[in-house]
Amino acid sequence: MVVKVYGPIQAACPQRVLACLFEFGVDFELITVDLDSNEHKQPDFLQKQPFGQVPVVEDGEFRLFESRAIIRYYATKYGDKNRNLYGTTLEEKALVDQWLEVEAHHFNDMVYTIVLQKLVIPKMGGRTDFDLVHNCEKKLEQVFDIYEQRLSKNNYLAGNWFTLADLSHLPGIRYLMNECELGHLVRDRKKVNLWWDDISNRPAWKKVMQMFNGQG
Amino acid sequence: MSLATHLFLPASSSIPCLVKTRVLFSSAMALKVHGTVGSPATFRALAALHEKDLDFEFIPVNLSAKEHKSPQFLAHKNPFGQVPVFEHGDLKLFESRAITKYVAEAFADKGTSLIHKDPKKSAIQTVWTEVEAQKFDPTVAKLGWEIVLKPKFGMTTDEAVVAEFEKKLEPLLDVYEKRLTESKYLGGDSFTLADLHHLPTLQGIMGTKVKSQFDARPHVSAWASDILSRPAWVKVASMLTK
Numbered sequence: 233m234v235v236k237v238y239g240p241i242q243a244a245c246p247q248r249v250l251a252c253l254f255e256f257g258v259d260f261e262l263i264t265v266d267l268d269s270n271e272h273k274q275p276d277f278l279q280k281q282p283f284g285q286v287p288v289v290e291d292g293e294f295r296l297f298e299s300r301a302i303i304r305y306y307a308t309k310y311g312d313k314n315r316n317l318y319g320t321t322l323e324e325k326a327l328v329d330q331w332l333e334v335e336a337h338h339f340n341d342m343v344y345t346i347v348l349q350k351l352v353i354p355k356m357g358g359r360t361d362f363d364l365v366h367n368c369e370k371k372l373e374q375v376f377d378i379y380e381q382r383l384s385k386n387n388y389l390a391g392n393w394f395t396l397a398d399l400s401h402l403p404g405i406r407y408l409m410n411e412c413e414l415g416h417l418v419r420d421r422k423k424v425n426l427w428w429d430d431i432s433n434r435p436a437w438k439k440v441m442q443m444f445n446g447q448g
Numbered sequence: 449m450s451l452a453t454h455l456f457l458p459a460s461s462s463i464p465c466l467v468k469t470r471v472l473f474s475s476a477m478a479l480k481v482h483g484t485v486g487s488p489a490t491f492r493a494l495a496a497l498h499e500k501d502l503d504f505e506f507i508p509v510n511l512s513a514k515e516h517k518s519p520q521f522l523a524h525k526n527p528f529g530q531v532p533v534f535e536h537g538d539l540k541l542f543e544s545r546a547i548t549k550y551v552a553e554a555f556a557d558k559g560t561s562l563i564h565k566d567p568k569k570s571a572i573q574t575v576w577t578e579v580e581a582q583k584f585d586p587t588v589a590k591l592g593w594e595i596v597l598k599p600k601f602g603m604t605t606d607e608a609v610v611a612e613f614e615k616k617l618e619p620l621l622d623v624y625e626k627r628l629t630e631s632k633y634l635g636g637d638s639f640t641l642a643d644l645h646h647l648p649t650l651q652g653i654m655g656t657k658v659k660s661q662f663d664a665r666p667h668v669s670a671w672a673s674d675i676l677s678r679p680a681w682v683k684v685a686s687m688l689t690k
Contacts, residue, residue: 298578301577301578308571327541
């Protein structure tokens with residue numbers, strides 16, 4: 233049975249899930265949710281996701297939301313295909329979880345705010361708070377400095393293999409490099425730059441980007 | 449400081465730590481927690497360790513002396529300069545929710561089971577763990593900062609922010625109420641990390657007027673009372689009065 237993923241391809245959290253599904257070769261169907269028309273806040277959708285957010289995954293009768301819960305589920309389910317994605321020992325898994333928490337709390341909060349301020353609010357007719365954007369950018373500089381140090385000792389965030397912790401960054405960094413015009417955060421740091429080039433050239437992510445660019 | 453005040457201390461706070469006595473739970477085991485009494489993230493980790501009946505050494509980190517920002521701490525413990533930091537033999541972890549998860553899995557057969565083993569049940573538990581981390585904690589911690597901490601440090605509560613975040617909390621707790629009519633605990637039919645992670649900020653907010661939002665929802669209210677009265681949590685919370 234094909235896994236259904238509800239959400240627009242342009243949104244970061246569905247992209248996170250799709251990257252994971254592509255990594256494991258899981259067949260899925262993307263069912264677009266039109267955020268602009270508030271489809272995600274309608275009663276039908278709220279039945280699927282009570283907070284009115286994307287993505288939602290339906291795997292037969294089984295339904296999940298929260299992208300980082302979804303990727304952990306599939307990485308565990310298909311662990312035999314690529315156990316490195318979520319570690320091969322409890323200790324490795326703990327490090328993946330640690331860096332997933334870092335992505336969620338230190339990295340994502342900043343990126344989310346920048347995207348909201350620079351892209352979403354103007355689209356809705358509001359004004360960007362440039363002071364807030366600048367503060368977030370400064371905090372991201374510190375986060376990327378830590379990543380630079382970490383990646384000087386390890387090829388990837390959680391160790392020497394690509395894991396969910398790296399994967400989880402893909403959508404956010406893509407936003408920073410493109411629409412947010414903050415690519416210098418990555419390009420100015422040697423190891424981060426190498427890491428980004430590596431992870432963003434993975435076949436699974438390229439497939440997500442093909443869909444994003446309307447080619448898939 | 450009151451219990452409520454302590455429980456809103458952020459992980460990287462420079463607020464003076466009033467507990468000067470070094471608390472040593474055990475010198476024998478290879479489990480260590482570097483943390484600060486009153487830090488919600490530290491208490492989150494300790495709650496898990498106590499639920500598992502594990503002996504560990506608690507090593508206080510002096511936030512007021514900015515120990516957590518020292519080059520030594522940043523280089524060898526947590527580059528983000530926050531507590532807690534957990535050690536188990538050679539493994540060193542930061543991020544409280546990664547620590548609790550490791551403890552729950554590494555010691556799965558000891559003490560309270562804090563995780564579901566069935567993959568689908570485990571996934572549902574993880575969903576609600578994410579809800580706590582992404583939605584509950586930011587909202588409630590913000591309220592705690594405004595209502596509890598700012599006045600204590602001579603700052604003025606921003607009532608507009610309080611109103612804004614109280615308004616955000618209402619629909620969140622509505623979702624919790626519905627969830628808890630369908631499921632005894634957030635993560636499923638038994639107490640798990642999905643519930644435990646709420647404890648530090650939940651305890652703190654229940655000492656404020658925001659408690660009325662929880663009281664107004666019978667299932668949320670019952671759930672909150674239930675988890676806050678767990679012996680392991682009571683043990684952690686009692687560190688504030690020692």
